Amino acid sequence: MNQDILVAILATAITAGTPILFAALGEILAERAGVLNLGVEGMMLVGAVCGFICALQTANPWAGMFLAMLAGGLLALIHAFLTVTMKANQVVSGLALTMFGTGLSGYLGKSYVGTALPVPFENYTVPVLGNIPLLGPVFFQHDPMVYISYLLVPALWFLIFRTKAGLHMRAVGENPAAADSVGVNVFLTRYIYVIAGGMLTGIGGAYLSLNYVPSWMENMTAGRGWIAVALVIFATWNPVHALWGSYLFGGIDALGFRLQTLNVLVSPYFLKMLPYLLTIAVLILVTRRNMVNRIGSPRALGLPYDREER
């Protein structure tokens, strides 16, 4: 394999990992606040289709991104209402959201299947950094959304671990009764991060339809939402780890794609299976590691909070 191919694969790893990264970051926010949202796949799909339609109509990919963000946030709002206010089971609500999102996106996007997007995001080469050999083309010759995700990772890390808001988020996810007793608004906090998480997830979906592919196909996320959910565990609820994890999955995705075009004698079905196999393998390894290091999920993850309940 010569260097150009390697660079190309690595650069694709980044773009392939970016939608997963956005979704995983969103899920980290929701789970840190104690709400498990299994609706990631559904929110991504709705984000993808809304973003695509809007970008097509307005001929502006940024408008598409914006609408995808709103759509993701809106679906997450439903989840927040059901699980935080109505205290419904989070697993059931999340699964329902995925099914609903899958159906809704298929319906909305019916007449757009196969249409090509005339106005995808353009790639910008970052001055100076983009010209570094190897690193430049891998990391710094991408579209603006990739750069936004670069900034988002340290920003969210800072939010979670270094700010008052982040302290409240973690407290609500670990022990809502304790947080409540010192005056943290558990319900508001959970709403905020579930919705913010949904917005990021919607963006992740739209990145697929507006940039990575770019067109709309039914079910185009192909399980990436579920990979993002697994990735959150792999990342131990830490945005920085989510970054590496996403690119690892993106890399496998890109590699499979490349090998196919290189006519390697491996069944294309097997190659397509790789990211999912990796998910299972990684989950097994990581769960064992987390058990040894006593890193657990946020304690209150999945549990509704009721102030007067014992």
Place this chain on the structure above:
Amino acid sequence: MTAPYLVELKNITKRFPGVVANDGVDFNVRKGEIHVLLGENGSGKSTLMSVLAGLYRPDKGEIVVDGTRRVFRSPRDAIKAGIGMIHQHFKLIDSLTVAENVILGDDSTPPVLRLQDIQRKLEELSKKYGLHINPSSMVWQLSLGEKQRVEIVKMLYRGSRVLVLDEPTAVLTPQETHELFHILREMAKAGRGIVLITHKMQEVMEIADRVTVLRRGKVVATLTREQINRRELAWLMVGRDVVIQYKKKGSPGNKKVLEVDNVHCLSDLGRPCLKGVSFTVHSGEIFGIAGVAGNGQRELAEVITGLRPVTGGKIMIDGIDTTGLSPRQIIDRRVAYVPDDRLGTGLVPGLSAVDNFMLKSYRQSVLRRGPLLNKRAAYQNSRELVKQFEIQISSLDAPVKLMSGGNLQRLLLAREITSEPLLLVAVYPIRGLDIKATQSVHNILLQQRDKGVAILLISEDLDELFKLSDRIGVIYDGRITGIMPAEMTDVEEVGLLMMGSAGTGEMAT
């Protein structure tokens, strides 16, 4: 010269499904006083103070702070009004540091945390009041006593003028209790109002400036220091004279039923928990284990019953080595277990009394018809047990979680005892029970002892241990620091051993 009221609760009523926890209660706190709220378990003390702390909304009544009426929509409002409550079950977040816990929810915290500044501030605060804490330790590493200090510092940091402590001494040794009381007196002198919740008369005598007695959700009296008298308090609290008399102890047999030899195990966090525990329990003997909660008591019970792996040492039951056997195999050696959380480990909350009774005995041929359960026999069996153990129950089919603590404990004991055990391991068997239920549980234990059962009684209540035990062993930091015949020691000595100081008791096994 009476000081002004800091807060007043007027005519507070709070209902929970099926109970009126507070019924028209008046309560107030003056500047500079220690006001004890006394009552049996379940009399509504915690509920009343949770209303004051903004956690529960009262159904009726009003809260007056410094003469103005206030409505608390959440704990936040109460904190702003200067009311700080330390709950019975600490409200701390294990995975955060002490400093992070203290500043949590505080409005003066800047948006970007500067933990260094905060840690310095905390060190000053803790020095000023003699409350030793380390701001950078993680809460899960702390002992219960340390956690309590963190809770107090947390409230002081918020500038609470009224400090409510819900049964703070339950997790402390007698000596630590004295220390806490000293600190409380200092804080009262500095002009704060202190509310201390307790069900121990001793503590009223020791510290109260005033005492309010609750019974079944109603105030039965508010007395000042001069009016307090032990006998009358007991009468007010229970509503009848309490004369608890236990049958004279029989003489224990010599048969060794349980032999624990240099046993080690790990805690839930994977750190050494039991560090070489040895003792023996004979047939017909109650062996009490005293100690501050969290020194390895639960783990000791779990090791004996096979729920927790042993990492070193040996356990013999009735002369047979049971180290490393499964809980089921140990049950078959006729070991009964009354765990500390009766509704979590002991019983299945959502199942009926019949199903709970059957959990341990469904394999017996009488309760089976081939692979199916013989429900008729099970009901028959359950009805007998309910009658024999005087369990009040609305229906055999109702989920047991609806039952009161005393009835649950009798249900659990009934199930465990019908297996005719050789050894009964009971962990905090009277925790959360009122005096009547306590008495009935104790009678059951004594009956079993008289029948020759070896009983390992783990308790945090020294009164209970002294009343029931033939011998008392003290556990501290995963080690037995002393074993003494009950009549040859006293609360002071046991208290010292509970803090880890070397005892004078002989180390006999």
